[in-house]
Amino acid sequence: MPQLLLELFSEEIPARMQANAARDLERLAREKLAAEGLLPEALKTFAGPRRLTLVAEGLPAAQKDRHEELKGPKVGAPPQALEGFLRKTGLTQDQLIERDGVYFAHLHKPGRPTAEIVAEMVEAIVRSFPWPKSMVSGVSKLRWVRPLRRILCVFDGQVVPFVIDGIPSGDLAEGHRFMSDGQPFLVKDFESYAHGLAHRYVVLDADERKQRIVETAKTLCFARNLELVEDAGLLDEVAGLVEWPVPVLGDMDPVFLDLPPEVIRTSMRVHQRYFAVRDPATGRLAPHFLTVANIEARDGGVTIAKGNAKVLSARLSDARFFYEEDRKVRLEDRLEKLKGVTFHAKLGSMHDRVERITALASQLAPVVGADEAKAVQAARLAKADLVSGVVGEFPELQGIMGGYYADAEGLDGEVVEAIRSHYRPQGPADAAPTGKVAATVALADKLDTLTSFFGIGEKPTGSRDPFALRRAALGIIRIVLEGRIRLPLKRFVSDEVLEFFADRLAVLLRDQGKRHDLVAAVFALGDDDLVRIVARVDALSDFLKTEDGTNLLAGYKRAVNILKAEEKKGALPVGEPAQMEGAPAEELALVAAVDTVAGKLDSLIGAEDFAGAMAELAKLRGPVDAFFDKVLVNSDNPAERDNRLRLLAKVRDAMGRVADFSQVTG
Amino acid sequence: MPDEPLTFQGLILKLHDYWSRQGCMILQPYDVEVGAGTLSPMTVIRTLGPKPWKVAYVQPSRRPADGRYGENPNRLHQHHQYQVILKPNPPNLQELYLGSLEAIGIDPLLHDIRFVEDDWENPTVGAWGLGWEVWCDGMEITQYTYFQQVGGLDVFPVAGELTYGLERLSLYLQNKESVYDLQFNEEFKYGDVYLANEEQFSAFEQEVADVETCKRQFEDMEREVRRIVASKGRQGQALVLPAYDHVLKASHLFNIMDARGAIAVAERQSYIGRIRDLCKLCAEAWVQSQGAND
Numbered sequence: 012m013p014q015l016l017l018e019l020f021s022e023e024i025p026a027r028m029q030a031n032a033a034r035d036l037e038r039l040a041r042e043k044l045a046a047e048g049l050l051p052e053a054l055k056t057f058a059g060p061r062r063l064t065l066v067a068e069g070l071p072a073a074q075k076d077r078h079e080e081l082k083g084p085k086v087g088a089p090p091q092a093l094e095g096f097l098r099k100t101g102l103t104q105d106q107l108i109e110r111d112g113v114y115f116a117h118l119h120k121p122g123r124p125t126a127e128i129v130a131e132m133v134e135a136i137v138r139s140f141p142w143p144k145s146m147v148s149g150v151s152k153l154r155w156v157r158p159l160r161r162i163l164c165v166f167d168g169q170v171v172p173f174v175i176d177g178i179p180s181g182d183l184a185e186g187h188r189f190m191s192d193g194q195p196f197l198v199k200d201f202e203s204y205a206h207g208l209a210h211r212y213v214v215l216d217a218d219e220r221k222q223r224i225v226e227t228a229k230t231l232c233f234a235r236n237l238e239l240v241e242d243a244g245l246l247d248e249v250a251g252l253v254e255w256p257v258p259v260l261g262d263m264d265p266v267f268l269d270l271p272p273e274v275i276r277t278s279m280r281v282h283q284r285y286f287a288v289r290d291p292a293t294g295r296l297a298p299h300f301l302t303v304a305n306i307e308a309r310d311g312g313v314t315i316a317k318g319n320a321k322v323l324s325a326r327l328s329d330a331r332f333f334y335e336e337d338r339k340v341r342l343e344d345r346l347e348k349l350k351g352v353t354f355h356a357k358l359g360s361m362h363d364r365v366e367r368i369t370a371l372a373s374q375l376a377p378v379v380g381a382d383e384a385k386a387v388q389a390a391r392l393a394k395a396d397l398v399s400g401v402v403g404e405f406p407e408l409q410g411i412m413g414g415y416y417a418d419a420e421g422l423d424g425e426v427v428e429a430i431r432s433h434y435r436p437q438g439p440a441d442a443a444p445t446g447k448v449a450a451t452v453a454l455a456d457k458l459d460t461l462t463s464f465f466g467i468g469e470k471p472t473g474s475r476d477p478f479a480l481r482r483a484a485l486g487i488i489r490i491v492l493e494g495r496i497r498l499p500l501k502r503f504v505s506d507e508v509l510e511f512f513a514d515r516l517a518v519l520l521r522d523q524g525k526r527h528d529l530v531a532a533v534f535a536l537g538d539d540d541l542v543r544i545v546a547r548v549d550a551l552s553d554f555l556k557t558e559d560g561t562n563l564l565a566g567y568k569r570a571v572n573i574l575k576a577e578e579k580k581g582a583l584p585v586g587e588p589a590q591m592e593g594a595p596a597e598e599l600a601l602v603a604a605v606d607t608v609a610g611k612l613d614s615l616i617g618a619e620d621f622a623g624a625m626a627e628l629a630k631l632r633g634p635v636d637a638f639f640d641k642v643l644v645n646s647d648n649p650a651e652r653d654n655r656l657r658l659l660a661k662v663r664d665a666m667g668r669v670a671d672f673s674q675v676t677g
Numbered sequence: 678m679p680d681e682p683l684t685f686q687g688l689i690l691k692l693h694d695y696w697s698r699q700g701c702m703i704l705q706p707y708d709v710e711v712g713a714g715t716l717s718p719m720t721v722i723r724t725l726g727p728k729p730w731k732v733a734y735v736q737p738s739r740r741p742a743d744g745r746y747g748e749n750p751n752r753l754h755q756h757h758q759y760q761v762i763l764k765p766n767p768p769n770l771q772e773l774y775l776g777s778l779e780a781i782g783i784d785p786l787l788h789d790i791r792f793v794e795d796d797w798e799n800p801t802v803g804a805w806g807l808g809w810e811v812w813c814d815g816m817e818i819t820q821y822t823y824f825q826q827v828g829g830l831d832v833f834p835v836a837g838e839l840t841y842g843l844e845r846l847s848l849y850l851q852n853k854e855s856v857y858d859l860q861f862n863e864e865f866k867y868g869d870v871y872l873a874n875e876e877q878f879s880a881f882e883q884e885v886a887d888v889e890t891c892k893r894q895f896e897d898m899e900r901e902v903r904r905i906v907a908s909k910g911r912q913g914q915a916l917v918l919p920a921y922d923h924v925l926k927a928s929h930l931f932n933i934m935d936a937r938g939a940i941a942v943a944e945r946q947s948y949i950g951r952i953r954d955l956c957k958l959c960a961e962a963w964v965q966s967q968g969a970n971d
Contacts (some may be wrong), residue, residue, distance in 0.1 A: 022771055023809060025794035060792075142794065148823050149765045150834045156767070157807065158823070189785040252791060283815050284793075302815060303791040315789045318814025318849070325751070351941055534920040 012052065012069040013167030015129060016201050018184055019063045019137065022157040026060070026251025028143060032156075033058035035141055036065055048074055049125055057215050060254055061188070064215060066201045072121030072167065083107065083114035126166045130173040130180075133164055137175055151176050161185070161195075168199050186211020187254050189306055212255040212307075220250040228258040228301050232288055235260065237297050240287040245280055252284065253305040260288070261316035266326040266452040269336060271415055277405045278326050282440065285323070333400030337412070338419050339601035342395035342430075347396060357467045364459060365394050371455035371503070379454070379496050381447035382425070389429035389452045392417060396430075410434045412583050425449070436486050443489045450494050456504050457483040457490075465508050484515040491541045500539040509539060516541065525552055528676045535671035543619060550621030551670050559629040566635035567672045570659040573644055577656055588658035591651065597641040601634040602658055610667040616668060624669050635662060684860040685867055688781055688843065692759050696733035699773055701761060704734035709922050709931040710755045711740050713799075714760030714840055718921050719934070721802055723762070724824055725960055726967030730764040735843070739929065741936035744879030747872045750855035751844065754878045755871070758787055759841040766790035766837030768821060774811070774821065774839055780918040781848065788813050797822045799883045801928060801949050818846050828960020829945040829953075890940040891930045898927035902955045907960050915962040924955045 017040075024032065037056040044051065044067070052069030081100060084092035086109060097104060100116040107114045137159070145154040153159065164171040164180040173180050183195035183312045191211035205215055213428045214220045222247060225239075232239045237260075250256065257537055267275060272295070279285040279300055286301040302319050304312060349362035356389045358364065372390035378381035396402045396413035396557040414431025433456050437445045444453045460483045464470070471480050491498050500509055509667035517530040525548060533547045553643070554560040577583060588602050615624040666672050693703050707717040714736035715721065723730045727924060736758050744754030761777075763770060771792075775785065783790070791812040797820060798805035808822035820840040824832040833868045844867075853859055857868030906920035931948050934940050940948060 023792035023794075027794070144807060144827055146823055146835075147833070148835045149768060150836075158770070189790070252793065285815075304787075305791060306786060306789060308789070309784075309786050312785050315814050318788065318816065322815040 013072055013125070014200055015051070015065070015067040015070055015125075015171075016163065016165045016198065016204055017065040017129075017133060018163035018204070018245060019159060019162075020061060020161040020163065020185060021155060021159045022065075024058070024063075024156050024250045024251075028156060029058035029060075029251045030247070032063055032140075032142070033217075034600065036063050036136065037511070038142075039136045040065055040067065040132065041133065042068075043128075047123075047128050047132075048077075049128060058217060058251075059213070059215065059220075060252060061404070062187075062215075066089065068201075070125055070166075073124045073582050074128070074182035076122045077120040079120065081116045081118060081120045083116055086112045086114060103360055110450075126169070126171045126532070129164065129166055129171050133162070133180070133509055134173060134175050153178075163198060163204075164320075165198060170518050173634065184208065187306075188212050190255060213464045214255060217250050220253065220256050221246050224250060224256045224258055224303055227256075227259075228286060228303075229490060230302065231258055231260040234293065235299075237288045237299060239301060240276070240289055240296075242280065242286060243560040243663055245284065247285060249284055249303045255305055255307070257307050258314065259302050259304050259312040259316050259319070261285075261300050261302060261320045261323070263298045263300050263320065263327070264324050265325075268296065268298055271329055271411075273408055273411050274330050274334060274401060274405070274483055275327065277408055278330050279323070281407070282326050282406060283319070283323060285319070303538055305410060330401065330404065333404055337396075337399040340399075340417055341420055342392040342413065345395040345398050346391070348398040352397060352427075353655065355463075355467075358463050359499055360395060361394055361404055364463075367393060367459045367463070368393065368452070368455045372451050374503075375451045375454055375458075375498075376448075378498055379447050379451045380453040385448045386451040386455075388422070389426040389433070389448055391456055392422075392426070393430050393433045393452055393456065424595045429453075436489055438482070443486070443493050445494065447494075450496065454487055454496075454498070457487045461487075461508055461511070462504055465505065465511070480511070481515060484512055485519060488512065488516055488519060488541060492545060495542055497540055497542055500541070512541070516544065520545070520664050525549075527676055529555070529670070532670040532672060532674035535674050536668075546619060547621050547670060550625050551675075553622065554629070555675065557629070559632040560625070562626060562636060563632040563666075564672060564675060566632065566639060567663065567666055569639060570635075570663055571673060574656065574663065576660055577645075584653035586657055588654050588661055589656050594651070594654070595642050597634070597637040598655065598658065601631075601662070604631055604634040605658065605661050605665055609661065612665060621669065628666060628669060631665075639651075682783060683847070684851075684862050685843070685847045686862050688847055688850065689759065691781050692777060692841070693733065694872075695777045699731075699966065701731045701763070702732040704732050706736050706858065709735060709775050709924055709925045710739045712928065712932060714758035714925075715799060715838065716802060716925060717760070717805070717941040718918060718925075718929070720760060720762055720836075720838065722806070722917065722921055722954070722963050724764055724832050724838075725827055725830060725964050727834070728764075728967060730762055730836065731836075733759070733761045736760050739932070741878075741882035741932045743873065744882055746879040747857070747868075747875035751859070752856060753844065753856065753871075754875055754882060757843040759839075759843050761839040762836055764832075764836035765834030770837045771821075774819070776954055777812070777839075778818075778836055783813060789815070790850065792821070801952050802827060803953050803960070806832075808838075813849065816845070816849060818842065818849070822893070822954055828957045830960050830964055882933050882936045884931045884937075886937055888934055888937050891934045891937075891939075895927050895934070898923045898930065899951060899955065902927070902958065906958050914966050914970065917963045917966065920962070921956075921959040924952065924959060927955065928952050 029248040031058040037054060041054060046278045049070055051067035054067045057064040083096040096114065099116060102116050109114055142156040145156055147154055149157040159178060162175065162178055162180045163182060163184050170182045171180055182198050184198050184207060185195050186208060189628045198207060208215050214223065228239050232464050260500050275296055276287045279287055288297045288299040288301055289295060290297045300323060304315050308315055346362065349365060350360050353363040354361045354364045367391040369387055372386040373383060376386040393413060396409060396416060399412055401412045402409050410433060412432055414427050417427045425446055425448040428446050432444040432449045433452040435441055435453060444450050460478065461480055464478050464480055469478060500512060513534045517527040520530055521527045529548050529551050533544050533551065538544050555564065574583060590599055590602055607629055611627050612624055615627060642655065644652065644659065646655065697703050706810055707719060711717055717736055719732055719734060737755050738758050739755045741754055743752050744834055745752040767773065776788065792809040793812055795810040796807050803828040805825040805857050806822040810817040811819040811821055818841060822838045824836040824838055826832060847859050848856060857866065857872055859867035861870055901948050902920045902923045905916050905923060910916055933953060
């Protein structure tokens with residue numbers, strides 16, 4: 012079956028956009044082909060610095076003919092209705108079919124050649140491609156990520172003819188910008204395309220480029236007894252910068268090794284897109300770097316290695332200058348400068364923020380069990396590195412540099428650690444700070460973020476969360492849970508923010524495989540202690556997995572439904588249920604059971620023995636089942652009825668102290 | 678690379694020769710202080726409107742805050758940019774650009790040339806474009822941009838802009854560490870010409886310049902731009918070009934105040950906004966005088 016090959020050849024596509032572009036091309040093509048009833052056996056896309064490629068195998072040469080029956084007006088309907096139907100279908104009245112007093116039109120649509128559909132599809136895709144940013148060039152109004160130079164479109168060995176804004180489709184492709192002979196080559200199908208590119212120094216597949224980079228880089232390192240510091244994000248980016256990846260190992264002036272390794276690595280990665288290299292014996296950075304060139308240089312890469320080394324030296328000299336200058340100024344003396352840094356137009360300066368965080372740290376320290384003076388000092392200094400030279404150059408080193416400077420000043424180790432790690436955890440893969448002072452400052456930092464932005468109405472909506480409030484809430488949750496910190500959240504946040512925490516916690520627990528209705532059931536109790544909430548959720552979750560649990564839940568729901576129904580008729584009786592004389596044994600048994608259980612619940616809950624509390628509730632299951640089995644709540648005798656309602660209310664309330672079972676589904 | 682590396686002026690001459698052969702007019706540097714070659718009216722103003730434009734020029738670019746008293750090997754209060762504008766950008770602009778690298782002795786089979794994403798914008802003149810920084814062995818040697826907007830107005834036909842950092846490129850070609858050691862020609866060094874400037878202007882711009890005077894002059898310029906652009910020439914046209922000169926003067930005054938540390942962070946945006954507004958005024962008047970911008 013025929014094959015379709017499409018290549019959109021352009022000037023250099025930003026590396027960070029390539030993977031998404033390949034996915035978008037695949038998605039759009041699948042949608043359009045499916046809409047036309049053209050299903051390929053396989054479809055694959057590729058992205059590289061200068062091209063987006065699609066190959067679809069096993070497409071039919073043409074659409075199948077399509078038969079369609081359209082229902083028209085009733086026979087005898089007003090003539091306008093019939094006329095309209097005839098216009099719509101393009102038929103005459105004698106071509107219509109009458110069935111059960113209704114006109115039907117039988118339409119026969121001959122299938123169109125696939126090539127014709129492909130031509131429309133490519134134009135539609137090119138004109139609506141979802142680039143994050145696009146541009147026009149020259150005198151053309153066609154938008155593309157960078158100028159679109161050539162479109163190769165071959166179906167079943169033939170060019171699919173079309174022209175998009177002056178760019179005609181064709182069957183020519185180009186190889187590497189510098190290493191090929193510069194002459195476009197003729198393409199018949201995907202095989203000749205891939206083969207032609209490989210011979211012209213282009214690796215089409217990004218995964219293959221990555222694999223080559225890693226393999227060659229590791230070999231180069233191994234030969235010199237070095238170890239590559241792997242970096243998946245950097246690898247993705249570098250693989251999008253080169254068509255013919257050639258790793259080159261260069262030397263770094265060892266005098267720079269006295270800089271903090273984070274500074275060296277960040278300078279290499281951010282400014283130069285180099286991989287760092289370490290000494291396998293010590294695990295420390297080695298005075299080398301690995302860059303990935305786009306050519307096999309005539310001199311084997313000597314010039315490239317030397318040139319890059321020189322650039323790196325200049326970069327690290329700058330970094331060293333900043334680092335040394337930074338250490339001349341105490342963090343304390345930088346605070347004044349924070350007044351000039353706007354945190355947010357409505358939330359004042361960074362200095363204002365520091366004051367808020369410091370106040371929070373002071374209140375949080377006793378809760379966390381941290382040394383208050385140290386927590387306050389660390390909070391005051393935590394943001395001072397924002398106005399340092401190195402952080403100005405590398406914003407991602409915020410906190411880390413503050414830690415170095417604090418250490419150089421000889422500040423207390425816990426304070427240093429707190430300054431260094433107060434932004435953490437910065438994502439699911441990042442560890443939460445564990446030291447007590449560090450946890451205090453990290454909590455203060457995030458609590459301020461949350462309360463401040465909620466305070467000015469900047470809440471996350473849908474996928475929009477510009478101030479990373481979800482991350483802040485999740486960070487707090489992780490610090491609190493991992494450190495088992497008994498933080499009464501209500502003391503620090505509004506009800507609205509508390510609700511936000513409930514949502515975040517539900518998401519976190521759901522990701523851990525827990526039922527989110529259970530989180531709601533526990534949150535409904537109004538508790539604000541995350542550690543206790545999670546303990547309750549865990550106990551509840553375990554309980555509901557037992558037979559006693561599910562049955563008791565059913566009994567609970569039945570009791571609540573009865574109470575609700577009765578409540579509609581009039582106020583429920585209040586007070587304790589009594590051991591009424593002559594009452595059925597099942598009633599007496601339940602009264603006794605709920606009495607015993609309720610008596611024990613308080614102390615168990617007080618001791619946070621939620622598993623114990625659940626075990627107590629489990630003891631109600633038998634009596635509750637037996638009660639519903641044998642006893643009619645709605646007795647004709649009002650005294651009996653009232654007592655039984657009191658009894659059910661007591662069961663409900665006792666259970667309600669452990670969780671709001673009405674929020675539990677199923 | 679040739680055996681004898683190009684001198685600083687040799688580099689300029691090669692680029693002049695090359696771009697002149699591509700049909701560019703070789704213009705002289707603009708005679709009002711600018712922070713970058715882009716800000717010259719030969720770029721900012723002339724890329725607007727429907728008419729074609731092809732120029733290349735060297736532009737001394739003043740950045741008062743970057744002055745280091747001649748003590749830093751590559752930070753300068755004034756450096757030189759080589760600026761090329763082709764409007765509309767020809768479809769083979771990348772190839773033309775690579776030709777210019779070969780012309781100055783950079784062999785793309787020996788050096789690793791890369792086009793790395795860089796979206797250029799200059800908020801002071803309300804301009805942005807998409808393109809790359811061009812890397813040679815890991816060093817940025819050129820800013821390559823397809824102008825999309827200037828003064829908040831669409832640039833159409835699109836103008837291609839190439840900005841080479843001459844000192845940086847020259848350091849690379851001559852394999853020197855300090856700009857002051859660059860051979861300007863066979864006899865003189867870069868330092869022979871510019872070291873005195875760096876020493877004196879750094880002191881002036883960072884210590885001596887009178888902030889109150891700058892502030893007053895800034896406000897004068899601001900008023901003048903509005904007055905001049907509203908005036909008409911003999912043929913009835915708005916006096917855009919003189920007005921724009923005054924925008925440049927305002928911008929330079931702002932840069933000096935900034936270098937003096939006299940601009941609070943909060944004020945900064947407001948100053949930039951004021952300059953942008955003036956720029957927009959000129960851009961609009963220019964486009965109007967040129968006929969429809971498509």
